[in-house]
Amino acid sequence: MAPSPLSYRSSMSANQFIEVNARRLAYRSLGDGVPLILCTRFRGNMDLWDPAFLDALADKGFRVITFDYSGLGLSSGEATYDPGEMVRDVKDLMHSLELGRAVVGGWSLGGMVAQLALAMMADRISHVVLLATSPPGPIVKAAEQLFYETAAHPVTTSEDEVILFFEPRDEASRIAARASAQRIASRQAGHSVAVPWEWALKNLGSSPKNPAFPAAAVLDALRLTSIPVLHIAGDHDIVFPVENWYALNQRLPTLQLHTFPRAGHAPHHQHPQAAAECIATFVQTTS
Numbered sequence: 001m002a003p004s005p006l007s008y009r010s011s012m013s014a015n016q017f018i019e020v021n022a023r024r025l026a027y028r029s030l031g032d033g034v035p036l037i038l039c040t041r042f043r044g045n046m047d048l049w050d051p052a053f054l055d056a057l058a059d060k061g062f063r064v065i066t067f068d069y070s071g072l073g074l075s076s077g078e079a080t081y082d083p084g085e086m087v088r089d090v091k092d093l094m095h096s097l098e099l100g101r102a103v104v105g106g107w108s109l110g111g112m113v114a115q116l117a118l119a120m121m122a123d124r125i126s127h128v129v130l131l132a133t134s135p136p137g138p139i140v141k142a143a144e145q146l147f148y149e150t151a152a153h154p155v156t157t158s159e160d161e162v163i164l165f166f167e168p169r170d171e172a173s174r175i176a177a178r179a180s181a182q183r184i185a186s187r188q189a190g191h192s193v194a195v196p197w198e199w200a201l202k203n204l205g206s207s208p209k210n211p212a213f214p215a216a217a218v219l220d221a222l223r224l225t226s227i228p229v230l231h232i233a234g235d236h237d238i239v240f241p242v243e244n245w246y247a248l249n250q251r252l253p254t255l256q257l258h259t260f261p262r263a264g265h266a267p268h269h270q271h272p273q274a275a276a277e278c279i280a281t282f283v284q285t286t287s
Contacts, residue, residue, distance in 0.1 A: 008051035009058065011187045015046075015074060018096040023077030025089060025096075026192070027067035031058025034283060035102040036129070037065045037090055039110030042081070042151070043200050045073035045192040050180050050269040056276030062103070067093060073192040081203040083112040083213075090117045094124055103283060105129035108240065108265065111231075112136075112213050118229070119221035127283050130231040131275075132265045134212040134240040135248055136219040141241040142208035151204060151239075154197045165266035167236050173262055173270060180269040212240065222252045228286035230256045232275055234263030256282060 013028040028046055036057060040048065046066045057064045070089055071079025080086060090113060094102055104125050106114030111133020118128050150163050161181060167173035222229065229252065233242035242259050249255075258278050260267040268275035 008055050008183060008186055010049070010051040010054035010064070011183075015190050015192075017074075018093070020092040020096050021088075023070055024075060025067060025070065025077075025093060026074035027065055027093060027097075030054055030064045031062055033058075033061040033063050034126075035065060035097075035099040036062040036279075037067070037093060037099075037102055037104050039086070039090065039104070039106035039113040040066065040069070041108035041110055042204070043156075043195045043197075044107070044110070045195060047187055047192045048184060050266075050272050051183050051186060052180075053268045053272035053276060056273045057279065060276055060280035062280070065093065065097070068192055072195050079199065081109065081200075083109070083116050083215075086113045087116040087120060090114075091121060091124075094121075100124075101126045103127045103129060105131065105279075106133060107131040107268070108133055111240075112215070115213075115218050115222070116215070118225060118227055119215075119218045122221075122225065122227060125227055127286065128227060128229045129279050129282070130229065131268050132233050132237050132240055133231070135244055136211065136213045136215040136222070138211050139241075139244040140247045141243045142210050143212065143240065144238040145207060147239040148204065148206055148208070152201055152206075164238070164264070166264045166270060167234065167262045170262040173264070176270040180266070180272075222255070225254055228254045228256070228282065230258065230279065230282045232258045232260075232267055232278060234260050234265065234267040234270070236263070237265045239265055254286075256286075 010030050013030050017024050054064050068075040070077035104114045104117045111130040162168050162177045166177040231245050263270050
């Protein structure tokens with residue numbers, strides 16, 4: 001029998017705040033153990049992580065920390081979608097919460113932030129976990145125009161979510177999309193604030209870019225790092241195709257790749273327990 005919505009602990013986790021560098025950062029913390037900071041996606045806030053994924057991570061021995069970027073959601077300050085600026089939120093959270101060394105993870109745009117954290121704070125990071133994001137530098141396969149058309153909608157419909165995050169051609173993926181949406185909707189109180197559509201649209205652009213993540217220094221850091229890096233993807237991601245990571249085989253010495261079949265831009269929502277198991281095994285078996 002599937003658990004009831006209220007059985008997801010992360011759906012009831014309290015909003016907490018730190019005051020740092022003239023702004024207030026909102027965050028939630030779940031579980032005890034190895035600290036894992038998760039940086040969210042474009043138009044994401046703390047509410048839009050699948051609680052089954054967060055709970056599974058906590059059950060695997062992580063202290064899972066989600067947060068709203070500066071100026072977005074429940075956080076104050078100046079909003080930006082420049083990963084070079086957004087990485088300050090990770091740095092300030094780690095310092096204010098006295099985390100010591102931590103695992104840093106990121107989904108989509110948040111994966112770019114996590115890669116910058118590796119490049120800028122290597123002494124504070126034990127592992128990097130990337131979820132459906134782009135590597136830095138030139139890519140071999142661009143995003144699909146469908147992503148830009150769908151992501152620009154002011155209100156995201158259930159069908160939009162299937163297109164953006166799952167595999168519309170696969171019925172099992174469509175079923176997983178509905179189940180994930182129900183889990184995300186299970187939070188009853190203490191909601192974050194939606195990212196303003198007009199502001200997000202200005203940062204989106206209207207067509208695919210190459211490179212999607214123009215950061216040569218980050219690519220150099222990935223080539224030279226000894227920090228283990230895991231990328232989890234679906235085999236049909238319409239914005240950040242996984243083929244771009246496979247093109248870097250033998251060039252990034254610590255990179256591991258895990259690809260789910262018949263999955264899209266949210267493999268950790270389609271397969272929350274399996275993705276959490278993959279992350280836990282990765283952290284436990286690499287150093």
